[in-house]
Amino acid sequence: MAAKSSLPEEDLCCPVCCDIFKDPVILSCSHSYCHECLQEYWRQREVNECPVCRKRFSSGAAHCNLALRNLCEAFLQERPSAGSEVVCSLHGEKLKLFCLEDKQPACVVCQTSRKHANHKFCPVDEAAGDYKKELKSVLKVLQEKLKVFDAVKLTCDKTEQHIRSQAQHTEKQIMEEFKALHLFLRDERVVRIAALKEEEERKSRLMKRKIEEMSREISSLSDTIRDVEVELRGEDVVFIRSYQAIKERALECTPTDPERVSGALIDVAKHLGNLQFRVWEKMQEIVQFTPVILDPNTVHPHLILSNNLISLRHSTETPQLPDNPERFDKYRSVLGSDGFNSGTHSWDVEVGDSILWSVGVVTEWKGATASTRGHWRLDNNKGVFKARSSSDQSVPLSNRLRPQRIRVQLDWERGKLSFSDPVTNTHLHTFTHTFTKRLFPCFCSKHLRILPEKVSVVVEQHS
Known part of the structure; x- marks a missing residue:
């Protein structure tokens, strides 16, 4: 009994199940657990870590704690005769009842006392x-x-x-x-x-x-x-x-x-987007300027962007990307890094021979809810061309179309979004809508490229 009192019951309890240890194991951080409790805890998590201090371990890091097991077995053997019950301070009797009115423990004498007259009791x-x-x-x-x-x-x-x-x-x-x-x-x-x-x-x-x-x-x-x-x-x-x-x-x-x-x-786009163009303004030389820069913080994990952030390609591998709120997680898409809420804007997209692509603009950028947000786009589904919008409009276009490039022209104030083929100078479709939110270019394809615009320095001559 003396040996037991020197080691409180709580010291023999597993931190996971809160019961006396069963087949205890110990980690190098000195924390012990039931063998099954630790294994179940690790199965529920991606990493093997100590439930108390969070230190990480390999799968074979838990070792049998023989000394603790012997202590627990000895404790369980002594347990039935070790308890001492609390007695009533008024009558010296064991507190075996509970007064449902006073919400207090009581003894058999308390039950018959005037203080607890007509009170209900339970064990x-x-x-x-x-x-x-x-x-x-x-x-x-x-x-x-x-x-x-x-x-x-x-x-x-x-x-x-x-x-x-x-x-x-x-x-x-x-x-x-x-x-x-x-x-x-x-x-x-x-x-x-x-x-x-x-x-x-x-x-x-x-x-x-x-x-x-x-x-x-x-x-x-x-x-x-x-x-x-x-x-x-x-x-x-x-x-x-x-x-x-x-x-x-x-x-x-x-x-x-x-x-x-x-x-x-x-904000990778801020550092890499149109980098040469912004430097060119200081150098006064001809540089490449791309009107839309793809935002890697929104790209779907199965799409890979080029280093200059103007083209994408599909990948069967899934890189370890953080699940940040801006990233597409359902639709294999990517947004432009800058949105537009005024002015006129234009960009050319090279889709090549791809038979599955979508080009347009959206008002929001979370992949799981993209279909419920404002969007206006031109789709090619295996040679079937349609103009779609968030208002459930679906306009079939001529199946004779085979555009290699798509020109997107946005006039935000006038509420117009036009698509055309810049190679054949063919108009494809125009949406009209009263825009009220910032619009982001949106792209979905196995491979495409944003084409650069021609930029040159013009020196004005004074007469």
Whole structure:
């Protein structure tokens, strides 16, 4: 008995199931769990991590904790004779009843006393069982919340890694483009890389703050869960006395679901889009200018963009891209990096011999809900050409059309969106609509390219 009292029951309880250890195993971080509890916990997650400290391990990192198993077996053997029941402070009798009116434990003498006249009673173990059932439902909510926060934190971890990868890839592209512009462009190159670094640091700091916030919420939830679990293992009378307080604390600790961070990725288009054209303005030389730059933060995972962000191709491989809110996840599409809410705009798209493509504009950019947002587009489905819009308009076009290039012309104020074949100068279709939101160019195809426009320097002569 003395050996048992030196080691409280809670020290022999698994942090996962809150019961006495069964076949305990230990991790190198010194935390122990039931063998089956740890394996089930790992099966439910993508990574093998300690449920308490979150340290990650390989699948064979758990070893049998023989000493702890022997302690648990000895404890279970002594357990039936080890308990001591709490007695009534007024009558010295065991508290075996529970007063349903006063919500307090009582003894058999209390039951017949005037204080409890006409009161209803039930066995104290039944009352404790009812309260435990109610508190377990609250505990389940907290545990589900913890899973949500764990999942969002994992997404944040992956996003932070992708930010670094984006920054490294973008820096490489910037270096390659500036290499072609000779020593004269050295100062400009330094400025633009510095801007990229500043954005990487700023957005990494934002994501780290988000991760720290998730970690604090997870820690708070974990602390509350552990406290509730300790109370659930306590004596019935002690548990009942502290039940209301621990329940209120558990309910107060139930936070709202975390939100994913929008706009957290590096704005690659800002650094690479029309890069040579913007530098050309300083050099006064002829450079390539593309009116639409594809946004890699919106591209579907099965589409691969070129380094200069003006062409795409289909890929059967699925790269590890973060599931950021801007990215298409249902339709294999990509948006232009800039939207338009005024003026006139035009861009040419080379679709080549592709028999499946869609070119147009949309008002929103989340793939799973794109069909419910404003969109106006020209579709080619295996040689069947149609003009479609979000108002369920579907206008069949001539099947004799075989355009290799599509010219898109937008007049936002006049509410016109026109499609034509610039090679044959053939008008294809014109939508008329009163636009009220910013419109983004949208593309869907296995391969296409945004064509550059001809740009030249014109020096005005004064007479």
